[in-house]
Structures are given as structure tokens and as C-alpha cells.
Amino acid sequence: MPEWFVIVLKSVILLIVLFFMTKWLGKKQISQLNIFEYISGIVLGGIVAIHTIEPERNIFYGIIAMFIWFIVPFAVEFIALKSKSFRNFTQGKSTVLIQDGKIMEENLKKEGYSTDDLLEKLRDNDIFLASDVEFAVLEPSGSLSVLPKKENQPLTAKDLGLKLAPEKEPQTVVMDGKVLLEPLANLSLNTNWLETELDKLNVSIENVFLAQADNNGQLTIDLYDDKLTVPQPTEAKLLLATLKKCQADLELFALETNNIQSKELYERNSRKLQHATELVQPYLK
């Protein structure tokens, strides 16, 4: 066998082995790897590199070495998954740096964190005043997680007591001009529905680059032809407007009429419509 062919063969074999090993080692991002995983990754790469460019080396030795460097981190990760104390040992524990708004100087010292380091990490979290922090903890990965004091937290709908309609993930129903049947079925819709909706918008399916439907069955699309403007879905808004208009009309009738019985009827129904509007308003947006 010519030497170049040996190199090709070994490269391909080692490439395949390396691919599966990294796949089994898990989906962690490079930044989430701890030192141990990081080093074993480099060693694995090194073994592969040495064995591919030197044809006279025995490939099985290479594979054995790779296997060891693969199985040990794999086993460590597996045991760490099962045992909390082992996990604390291999992956480290988090350290509380700020508790009840007070900086823990002892813990700062223990982690080798200077005051500047702490302030820098807080600024990373968009906090410039240390007294705005209720609780901060240094994660084993080295990042600082910060819980601001309640008054410094962003305002949410819950704080305002607003009632919001639940929102599910939208489904992509057309991609590159092709209908995707599975997402359509997830919304319990069919191609007929899609055709009708596209007809309403006056576009043909070949011209649709992307179409998404939300869980209320509203369709939003993007066309290949960017010169065409696509109308936004208005169905729900229109309905809300009509409902409000009817309610206002009834109020007007109640004011206009002199017949006491009719007046009462209009007022009663206007109140009913008001109630109905309040019921559905969060959902019609």
C-alpha cells in the first residue's frame, strides 16, 4: 500500500471515530465545558493529528488511547449525573457573592475576586450600582447570576395585573414555496384552509417564500416578490372594532329614544356587549 493511501485511510477512520466520540460526549457548548472536558477534547484532537500524518504508527494504539480519553470523561459525566456530591467535586459549587443586598467579602476573597471584578461582572448584567442587587451568585462556569431588588426588576404584565392571552409557538406552514404538512396538522388545519387564506390575500402559493400561522389561525406571509405589499391580518382587530361600534350604537339609541321600554332594552344590551368586549379583548390583538 502506498504511504499516501495509508494516510487517507487512517484519516477517514479516525475522523469517523472522533465524530462519534464527540457526539456521545454531549451537546455542551465550548464555553460551557469545564477544564477537564476542555483538556480531554484537545488531547483527543492531538491523538488524531499525530496518527493521521505519521503512516508508520499503529492505528490501533491510537484508537486505544482515544478510547481511554473518551471513556473517562464520559464516565465522570455519567456518575456526576447520578450523584450530587460527585458533581460538586467535579464541576464545583456556586458561591454566593451578594446576599440580602450585602456583599460577602469572605466569599470574594475565597474566589479570588477583586471588587473591580465584581463591579465589572455586575455591569455585564446592566447593573451599575451594587446596592441595586438583592442576590448574586458566582456559577461554577465563572459567570455571575444576578437577582436585582424587586423595584429594579423589569416591569411585567404580572406586576400590572394585566390579563394576557396565552400564546403558543407559531408554526411554519410554507417554506420556499412548499407546503409543510406536519405543522399544518399540528394546528389541525389542512391545505384547503391554506389555499383559502392565500386566496383572501390574493397571492399564489408559488410566490410565497415563508408563511407562518399562529394558534389562532392567523396567517402571516413573506413573498418572493418584495415589491408587493402583504396585508397584515386584521380579522381579529376588525371584530373587536365592530363589537365596540355596536355597543356605542346601542348607547346612542338609548339616548335618542323616548320610549322607556326601548331605552331600557338598549341600555341592557349595551351593558351586555360591554361585558362581552371585556371578555374577548385580550384575545383579539
Place this chain on the structure above:
Amino acid sequence: MTVGSQVKSCYSSIKSVEAGLSLLASKTQDVETQNKFNEAQKIVTTVKEELKQQVTQLAKQEPQYK
């Protein structure tokens, strides 16, 4: 527009709202949303019924505009 035709137009708007609500109720996937739409639709239906009687009554009072 006479009072009769005004009420009539309001009546037809109400009918369209009722249909719109039942359409949305059938289209949505979320049970809670569906319940809210159905509830609102029931209210709108009662309003529609009462208004319908009013329309007939007004038509009797204004036969010349019928």
C-alpha cells in the same frame, strides 16, 4: 337614515360579530381562549335576539320605510 334602519344596521353588525366569534372559537387551539370566545358569543346571541324583536317592532311603527 330612520331609526328603524339604524337599528337594523346595528342588528346586522351584531350578526357579523356573532359569526366572527364562532369562527375564531373554532380556529383557535387553546381551550381557554375557545371558552372565552364561546362565552362572548352566547352573550352576543342574546343581544341579537332582543334586537331582532326591536327591529320587527320598529318596522311595524314605520311601515312607510319598510
